[in-house]
Amino acid sequence: MHERKTVLEGLVDDGGISVGHNNEVRLEMLALPENVGLARVSIAAFASQIDFSMGEVEEIKVAVSEAVSNAVIHAYPQGGWVKISARLTGRLLEVEVKDTGKGIEDVSQAREPSFSTEPGRMGLGFVFMESFMDGMDIQSIPGRGTTVRMWKECRPVEGSND
Amino acid sequence: MQLDHEIVAGNLVFRVQGELDLNTAERFRLYVDDAMDRHRCYQAVLNLRKVTFVDSSGLGAIIGRYRRIAQRQGTISIVSPPPHVLSVLELSGIKKIIPVYSSEQKALAPEARMA
Numbered sequence: 001m002h003e004r005k006t007v008l009e010g011l012v013d014d015g016g017i018s019v020g021h022n023n024e025v026r027l028e029m030l031a032l033p034e035n036v037g038l039a040r041v042s043i044a045a046f047a048s049q050i051d052f053s054m055g056e057v058e059e060i061k062v063a064v065s066e067a068v069s070n071a072v073i074h075a076y077p078q079g080g081w082v083k084i085s086a087r088l089t090g091r092l093l094e095v096e097v098k099d100t101g102k103g104i105e106d107v108s109q110a111r112e113p114s115f116s117t118e119p120g121r122m123g124l125g126f127v128f129m130e131s132f133m134d135g136m137d138i139q140s141i142p143g144r145g146t147t148v149r150m151w152k153e154c155r156p157v158e159g160s161n162d
Numbered sequence: 163m164q165l166d167h168e169i170v171a172g173n174l175v176f177r178v179q180g181e182l183d184l185n186t187a188e189r190f191r192l193y194v195d196d197a198m199d200r201h202r203c204y205q206a207v208l209n210l211r212k213v214t215f216v217d218s219s220g221l222g223a224i225i226g227r228y229r230r231i232a233q234r235q236g237t238i239s240i241v242s243p244p245p246h247v248l249s250v251l252e253l254s255g256i257k258k259i260i261p262v263y264s265s266e267q268k269a270l271a272p273e274a275r276m277a
Contacts (some may be wrong), residue, residue, distance in 0.1 A: 012206075034185050037183060041186065069184045124218040124222075127218075131253055
């Protein structure tokens, strides 16, 4: 589980220690609830190319799920496409979720945790993205769309193999 | 997501399996509300032991059940969330309003129902 290595990594690795590698994927999907699981599982599988712990992979899943769910719920009441790209640069994972939907009027307000918005929606999406990743950046233009970029570093854990 | 329920000692115990997200939250809501209304029982125990994923949409559905049950003077508790589900519950603050137990037995104990 923790020694998995791609052929490429094996070639560039100087032996034994995982040095991380560079890779990139792009996914494009209709903004539908049934695609949210596909998005998070795909990105989680991609992130697993470097040795994120199982807990960290779960956190990445939640963050991706929130970003893609936002696009489904908020960006596209009439439907549209979501573009998801993920990049591994050494030990850094970057994920970008981009829509061309209705955009966010007030990004800083949207980022605030609001426990009691409409019933059933908790306003926790951005809170989870921020908490479970190392950082997050939101670019949004009303009427043009939103791009959420988030990143997480895979830190070597000494003495633990989770 | 799969769901079933059983009446145990006057409580509706819901056992949830799989992913609780935007795609399944509505089905979860309908199932739980329907079972409670049919049995006229608003003492709910949500067993999450076999839940593999929860995000804010899933939590929203749980909070929504909490509110509906509270309006009917009922109770709700969560049982056996796996570690990654527990961390989402903790971060959301949901643990402050819905008690979390390590087993159905503990959730169903008379002391627990007094809370």
